[in-house]
Amino acid sequence: MLRKLLLPSLLAAGLLTAAAAQAETLRWARASDPTSLDPHAFNVGTNFTLLHQMYETLVNRDAKGSLVPSLALSWHMTADPTVWEFKLRPNVKFHDGSTLTAKDVVFSLNRAKGPTAQVKSLLSSMVEARAVDGLTVQVRTSGPNLIFPNNLTNLFIMSAAWAKAKNAQTTQDAASSTENFATRNVNGTGPYQLASRELDARTVMKLHPQYWGRGQAPLQVTELIYLPIKSPATRIAALLSGEVDFAQDVPAQDVARLKLDPRLRISEGPENRSIFLGLNVGGKELKYSSLKGRNPLADPRVREAMHLAIDRDAIKRSVMRGLSIPSGIIAPPFVHGYTKAMAAYPKVDVPKARKLLADAGYAQGFDLTLHSTNDRYVNDEAISTAIAGFLGRVGIKTTVVARPIAQHSVAINNADADFYLFGWGVPTYDSAYIFDFLVYTRGKDGRGPTNATGFSNAAVDADIAALASESDKTRRDAAIQRVWDVVQKERFYIPLHDQMVHFASVRRLNIPVHPENEVHFKDVKFEAR
Structure with missing residues (x-):
């Protein structure tokens, strides 16, 4: 069952607020662990789904597949059809407390186009990215790219200063075993910040205290624990025993019997x-x-x-x-x-x-x-x-x-x-x-x-x-x-x-299937017990 994050010291002091009383830890199981936390090194869906909890993109897709604002509040093709302009959300904080600016976006796009970045093909038409002012970015393409924003839903924005300070200006080379600081560390603007990571065992993320989406997203999940469980039988057993609350990568042969379990909720739909x-x-x-x-x-x-x-x-x-x-x-x-x-x-x-x-x-x-x-x-x-x-x-x-x-x-x-x-x-x-x-x-x-x-x-x-x-x-x-x-x-x-796609969770969770097989846990709500 889902575990309350009870804070004994606050309880003793009588300071536990109603919001804190609703705080929840959610344990999330998948079949494999991401190959890296470097946001531009690999073009792998498993990586993207985890990284979306900690990093953010300029635009994103909702559960219906429509483009929606994320770090960019708006975007449009300018009078010059080779230039797209993005207006950034103000007062966005990275996990280290620094403020997002257009320079971070320009740095991230250029980094994602680097020679060792697997995602560089998404930016093959990009000729130049420049900061017009602190919250405006323009991207020039080689021609009138009608769908350029569509390419940005998995292009995560990093802190330029952090990457430079940590010697992670270029991506990890996916073709070798060489790592950089961003391979195992994260400084994004996402709703959750990295608390700990044990490769192939457990990744713990906690709610970003300065997240811009407070008051806009439910943010009921305050601690997110990612558990890679390779064995399908073990993964499903963990769900049935209450050791995990939500499981992806549900084996097809288990779907019918899981639907019959009154303790569980199964959501399904076609995947993109x-x-x-x-x-x-x-x-x-x-x-x-x-x-x-x-x-x-x-x-x-x-x-x-x-x-x-x-x-x-x-x-x-x-x-x-x-x-x-x-x-x-x-x-x-x-x-x-x-x-x-x-x-x-x-x-x-x-x-x-x-x-x-x-x-x-x-x-x-x-x-x-x-x-x-x-x-x-x-x-x-x-x-x-x-x-x-x-x-x-x-x-x-x-x-x-x-x-x-x-x-x-x-x-x-x-x-x-x-x-x-x-x-x-x-x-x-x-x-x-x-x-x-x-x-x-x-x-x-x-x-x-x-x-x-x-x-x-x-x-x-x-x-x-x-x-x-x-x-x-x-x-x-x-x-x-x-x-x-x-x-x-x-x-x-x-x-x-x-x-x-099949999502399996405890009954209190209602997580609709996303065409990209993604979950944005900041939007997840718990039903009353």
């Missing part, structure tokens, strides 16, 4: 996230296979055979217990550019898949390693095991190697995988985000950091780059469709399904 397979189509040979001197994944017939071999309906039925939305595109319906036609997926056709493999010269099949997470997506390892079974029916002998997201994400960012399970959320709600990270030529022009497939196409790159500066919506939409046409045809990603 697609689950898919990535294929190394650019390598001369596979790194994790006994087959040498050739790369079967470079042959489009092999990729199409794999596409036809996978039974998405069986995954939904047997692995996801009905709690997934099979799809033929790596974009969920929330995303601009998605169409139902592209989301159609083929029926399983084993004979045709075998013929395609034979035509490609692999009548006897080949062996392949499927790298997967085991603590990030709903039933991720079980999905991968099912994929291995489906591919085995057509002669592709697949070994599953499952690992934590902390290791998996580094490997993907280093393009160290031939065949891998991955998931991708789209916080901008626009196809350009998918293209910038997953389709653009890796490392070119600061884009493509998560494109581990080796796919590269100059014409596609040109269309993607143009999306950030195209002012005509019709032409922009046409470019989006051209890119999707290539992605769908080349099949270097094999879509599986869109993920469903």
